[in-house]
Amino acid sequence: MPFLMFLFYPEELYSQGFTINIKPMYYGHIIQIDHPVIDSLQGEHVTFKECKFYMGKFTLYSKDTVLHFDRYHLIDIDNANTTVLSFPIPPSFYADSISFLLGIDSVTNISGIMDGDLDPLNGMYWAWNSGYINMKIEGITPKCQGRNNLFQFHIGGYQAPYQTAQKISFVLKKTQSIKIQMNVQNILEKVQLSKEYQIMSPGKKAKEMSESMSTMFSILQ
Amino acid sequence: MKYIFLFCVFCIAILLISFESSEFTYPDYFPKPVYNFSQNPLKKEVIQLGRRLFYDPILSADSSISCASCHSQYNAFAHVDHDLSHGIYDRIGKRNAPALMNLAWQKLFMWDGAINHLDMQALAPITHPNEMDNSLENVLSRLRNNSNYRHYFFSAFNDSAIKTEHVLKALSQFELTFISSNSKYDSVKKGLVSFTEKEQKGYEVFLQNCNACHTEPLFSSYSFSHNGLPLDSTLSDYGRVSISLQSSDSGYFKIPTLRNLRYSFPYMHDGRFKTLSKVIQHYTSGIDYSLHLPKELKKPIQLSSDQKVELISFLFTLNDSSFVFNKQYSYLK
Numbered sequence: 001m002p003f004l005m006f007l008f009y010p011e012e013l014y015s016q017g018f019t020i021n022i023k024p025m026y027y028g029h030i031i032q033i034d035h036p037v038i039d040s041l042q043g044e045h046v047t048f049k050e051c052k053f054y055m056g057k058f059t060l061y062s063k064d065t066v067l068h069f070d071r072y073h074l075i076d077i078d079n080a081n082t083t084v085l086s087f088p089i090p091p092s093f094y095a096d097s098i099s100f101l102l103g104i105d106s107v108t109n110i111s112g113i114m115d116g117d118l119d120p121l122n123g124m125y126w127a128w129n130s131g132y133i134n135m136k137i138e139g140i141t142p143k144c145q146g147r148n149n150l151f152q153f154h155i156g157g158y159q160a161p162y163q164t165a166q167k168i169s170f171v172l173k174k175t176q177s178i179k180i181q182m183n184v185q186n187i188l189e190k191v192q193l194s195k196e197y198q199i200m201s202p203g204k205k206a207k208e209m210s211e212s213m214s215t216m217f218s219i220l221q
Numbered sequence: 222m223k224y225i226f227l228f229c230v231f232c233i234a235i236l237l238i239s240f241e242s243s244e245f246t247y248p249d250y251f252p253k254p255v256y257n258f259s260q261n262p263l264k265k266e267v268i269q270l271g272r273r274l275f276y277d278p279i280l281s282a283d284s285s286i287s288c289a290s291c292h293s294q295y296n297a298f299a300h301v302d303h304d305l306s307h308g309i310y311d312r313i314g315k316r317n318a319p320a321l322m323n324l325a326w327q328k329l330f331m332w333d334g335a336i337n338h339l340d341m342q343a344l345a346p347i348t349h350p351n352e353m354d355n356s357l358e359n360v361l362s363r364l365r366n367n368s369n370y371r372h373y374f375f376s377a378f379n380d381s382a383i384k385t386e387h388v389l390k391a392l393s394q395f396e397l398t399f400i401s402s403n404s405k406y407d408s409v410k411k412g413l414v415s416f417t418e419k420e421q422k423g424y425e426v427f428l429q430n431c432n433a434c435h436t437e438p439l440f441s442s443y444s445f446s447h448n449g450l451p452l453d454s455t456l457s458d459y460g461r462v463s464i465s466l467q468s469s470d471s472g473y474f475k476i477p478t479l480r481n482l483r484y485s486f487p488y489m490h491d492g493r494f495k496t497l498s499k500v501i502q503h504y505t506s507g508i509d510y511s512l513h514l515p516k517e518l519k520k521p522i523q524l525s526s527d528q529k530v531e532l533i534s535f536l537f538t539l540n541d542s543s544f545v546f547n548k549q550y551s552y553l554k
Binding site for chain 1: 257260261335336337338339340341344345347348349357358361384385386389390393464465466
């Protein structure tokens with residue numbers, strides 16, 4: 001039973017940081033917005049136009065310490081400043097597991113207006129059906145039957161039974177830094193882009209896609 | 222000496238508390254508000270800023286309409302004499318703008334409950350193409366370019382940066398002060414006056430037939446229900462189901478308050494009834510019983526013509542002229 005040492009960690013006390021580097025990939029190729037990447041299996045290319053999502057409530061565990069960081073981070077793969085996260089830790093702290101939320105929890109969704117990464121100005125909020133968009137993935141690929149071959153997946157929803165925030169956890173080898181690889185093909189393989197190319201409201205389809213999103217992460221140490 | 226000091230601290234604390242609450246007072250027979258004031262503590266300067274924003278067409282794309290265009294004070298902040306409210310460029314929406322009052326007691330907003338917090342509510346009309354057709358970016362940039370607003374925001378929040386959070390919290394604060402609790406019904410509750418015989422009989426009709434959904438003292442349970450209205454096929458508006466995605470919510474809409482009905486006509490989510498007698502006629506002889514109705518409406522409501530008159534005279538005791546003419550809610554010159 002790990003001793004809950006710091007629940008809300010006094011960040012200013014330590015300059016040492018646990019770093020998380022987020023690497024969005026498509027069939028092993030790094031994704032860059034507006035740069036086509038090839039699906040090496042089928043030879044199709046995809047040009048991602050947008051890839052933004054929320055990660056938050058990171059918890060780092062070691063044998064005797066649990067460090068919890070309550071805030072949410074908006075990751076925009078077009079903005080390198082957002083794809084590296086750093087969390088203050090004591091110098092002797094090495095995490096042996098990690099958990100986080102992909103998307104915004106339901107309590108935060110009904111807590112009113114917030115600033116910073118949760119500001120609706122970031123375009124990750126539905127004004128006409130209150131709630132955060134947990135993840136936006138948009139792109140162009142020839143097999144997509146949408147207008148201009150565009151697919152748009154805006155995945156969110158916090159109300160039962162269609163909650164879309166996913167808790168994700170990994171066991172680590174004692175470490176102070178990790179790379180989280182996102183295998184975006186896991187999402188696109190699950191949908192037939194010829195038929196399903198836009199989801200922009202909460203519901204069954206969004207829930208299903210959020211479940212495939214939760215399978216796309218892997219850890220590189 | 223120590224006691225004198227403690228007494229002074231106590232007096233100052235009482236003064237501060239009474240100052241805080243002077244912006245937000247409600248009768249002791251009201252339930253506790255659901256709005257979380259600790260995240261947005263009321264402050265005079267913030268309320269006044271919200272009041273400026275509420276009346277300022279700067280929020281709409283072509284600076285033609287303000288919140289008050291569809292929520293006018295003299296109509297208990299509803300949209301007078303329009304069944305469906307219209308916004309920018311004379312575009313018509315699909316619902317009747319609801320009256321605004323006692324908002325601190327409500328968790329969900331809009332006829333379908335699409336908005337889950339008062340702070341988030343204004344985002345919807347600001348960005349809807351049939352309402353203000355604007356973007357949040359544009360609103361913020363206009364406000365930031367206005368030196369008066371930079372000053373108002375600074376005195377409200379000690380921050381002239383003008384952020385989404387502050388715009389929305391200011392609008393919330395002004396709207397939170399819309400408390401209607403000074404009708405004749407309230408005076409009766411406070412023991413200051415009595416109902417006439419007709420009003421008293423109407424109150425009894427109300428308690429038997431209406432109170433389950435339009436629950437006193439707010440005159441709404443603020444939940445969702447079907448009131449037996451046949452679907453208007455030109456609108457095909459099924460209400461709450463589009464948000465909750467639960468088929469049992471088809472045709473369900475937010476139960477409106479019955480306070481200030483004199484000012485807030487026409488009635489129903491699509492404004493289909495212009496008069497209260499049409500509304501009562503609907504409940505006594507217009508309900509479509511083939512619809513999926515809540516248990517409260519399954520038994521037909523039968524009222525004699527006398528009872529209908531009595532009910533209307535009771536409903537008129539819920540009109541609060543001091544609310545619709547309260548100068549604190551009017552356009553700030």
